[in-house]
Amino acid sequence: MIIYIVRRLLWLPVLLIAVSFLAFALGLHGPGDPCQVRLGQHVNPEALARCRHQEGLDRPLAVQYVDYIRKAVRGDFGFSLKYQGQPVGRLIAKRLWVSVQLNMVALGLGMVVGIPLGIIAALKSNTWLDYIIVAVGVAGVSLPSFTIAPILGWFLAVRLHLLPSGGWDGVFSAKIIMPALVLASGVVTVFVRQTRANALEEIEQDYVRTARAKGLTERVVILRHALRNALIPLFTIFGLLVGGLVGGSFITELIFGIPGIGRLGFEAFFARDYPVITALTLVTAISYALASLVVDMCYGFLDPRIRRE
Numbered sequence: 001m002i003i004y005i006v007r008r009l010l011w012l013p014v015l016l017i018a019v020s021f022l023a024f025a026l027g028l029h030g031p032g033d034p035c036q037v038r039l040g041q042h043v044n045p046e047a048l049a050r051c052r053h054q055e056g057l058d059r060p061l062a063v064q065y066v067d068y069i070r071k072a073v074r075g076d077f078g079f080s081l082k083y084q085g086q087p088v089g090r091l092i093a094k095r096l097w098v099s100v101q102l103n104m105v106a107l108g109l110g111m112v113v114g115i116p117l118g119i120i121a122a123l124k125s126n127t128w129l130d131y132i133i134v135a136v137g138v139a140g141v142s143l144p145s146f147t148i149a150p151i152l153g154w155f156l157a158v159r160l161h162l163l164p165s166g167g168w169d170g171v172f173s174a175k176i177i178m179p180a181l182v183l184a185s186g187v188v189t190v191f192v193r194q195t196r197a198n199a200l201e202e203i204e205q206d207y208v209r210t211a212r213a214k215g216l217t218e219r220v221v222i223l224r225h226a227l228r229n230a231l232i233p234l235f236t237i238f239g240l241l242v243g244g245l246v247g248g249s250f251i252t253e254l255i256f257g258i259p260g261i262g263r264l265g266f267e268a269f270f271a272r273d274y275p276v277i278t279a280l281t282l283v284t285a286i287s288y289a290l291a292s293l294v295v296d297m298c299y300g301f302l303d304p305r306i307r308r309e
Contacts, residue, residue, distance in 0.1 A: 005293070005297060009293070012289055019282065020285075023281035024274070027274025028274060033272070034055070034081050034274055035048055036048060038082070038271075038272075072282065075089055077275060077278070081273045081276075089279070092279060092280065095259055096283075098258060098260040099246060099261040099262060100246060102179060105171060105180045106180045106183035106184040107238075109188075110183075111238070113188050115231070117133050117137075118133075118196040122195070122203065134193075137192040138189070141185075145185075146255065149182045149255045152178055153165055153166075153255075179249075198233055202227070239294060240291065240292070240295075244287070245287070246284060254266055261280065264276065265280050
């Protein structure tokens with residue numbers, strides 16, 4: 001296990017360098033010049049050249065990338081092209097915690113609702129209750145957030161006046177309920193389908209039949225044996241979702257006016273603010289890589305068979 005962790009840690013810098021280089025190169029050589037986006041389509045050629053020189057965009061790609069990495073290691077991601085004079089690190093730090101809070105609430109809600117529904121669907125397999133739960137799950141994953149969010153906003157905010165239509169006042173505000181419900185719809189579906197499939201597979205295993213043959217009650221067989229093993233693979237999904245906490249949600253944050261990472265990334269993308277785009281890509285890659293590493297480490301403790309292997 002220790003050797004495996006060391007190998008993963010050694011591969012982490014290689015992964016981050018590859019991701020950062022791709023994001024950096026696409027930001028510089030993608031369609032549209034950042035300075036021209038900022039100054040307008042009819043900008044004077046001399047003013048455009050002066051802007052590119054001031055931002056260092058006229059230097060070779062390799063020189064720009066090495067300089068960027070050298071500063072990024074010290075936590076300096078440069079300055080935003082859209083928000084003049086604003087350090088990229090400060091912009092991300094201000095909005096990162098907002099997205100993390102929103103996604104934590106959505107993840108918790110998705111687990112609390114999705115896992116029990118998946119268990120019920122497995123125990124009531126091929127019944128009307130199972131069909132309803134599966135159908136609702138399919139609808140939840142099929143409808144995109146830009147469809148669910150307006151419908152939910154019209155019903156709860158405009159029609160019933162139960163919740164505010166948007167904004168952000170913190171995790172304990174009523175304004176978080178609707179965006180959390182929109183984000184949780186997909187999480188619920190993932191946990192329902194995966195929990196149901198894992199539970200059905202474990203119920204058919206030989207050790208479950210042996211436990212029943214020993215005279216154990218059905219409740220003990222299901223809760224202590226089958227479901228315990230069925231929930232272990234869900235830890236992988238949980239780890240990936242935790243890794244995505246810092247990624248924000250572009251559409252949901254934009255619709256509900258939430259000042260998070262997703263909205264910042266959306267604005268940076270259309271403004272060709274490549275320092276912000278590259279920094280967000282790096283932060284997201286680090287988050288997923290560390291979450292995956294933690295999941296692999298925890299599997300050795302959750303399942304002794306993995307530790308022995």
